[in-house]
Amino acid sequence: MNNNKLDKEEQEMLDAYEAGEFSSTLTPERKKFLEESARQALKKDKKISIRISGRDLTAIQRKALQEGVPYQTLVASIIHKYVSGSLYDTSANRNVNPEN
Numbered sequence: 001m002n003n004n005k006l007d008k009e010e011q012e013m014l015d016a017y018e019a020g021e022f023s024s025t026l027t028p029e030r031k032k033f034l035e036e037s038a039r040q041a042l043k044k045d046k047k048i049s050i051r052i053s054g055r056d057l058t059a060i061q062r063k064a065l066q067e068g069v070p071y072q073t074l075v076a077s078i079i080h081k082y083v084s085g086s087l088y089d090t091s092a093n094r095n096v097n098p099e100n
Helices: 010-019 030-040 055-065 069-083
Strands: none
Touching: 055 069
């Protein structure tokens, strides 16, 4: 059971949703655009060659095995997450002001 308290506006939205008062505004054209965008984002059309330490490669392969994916897929996922901004160093202090 959810013990979260909803304010009046949140409760009204929940009631409307549960009453089926919401409907999708996704047009067929927008859906097609989003599907194609996703396809392009996931397309792997370039190869790269990198040198990494044997220790790092072994660690990546071990992690990939734990995740049940090929290690190349894991590496590609890590790179994608990093360049898209969803992967970052959590041990770094992001609130540091370089001017101080």
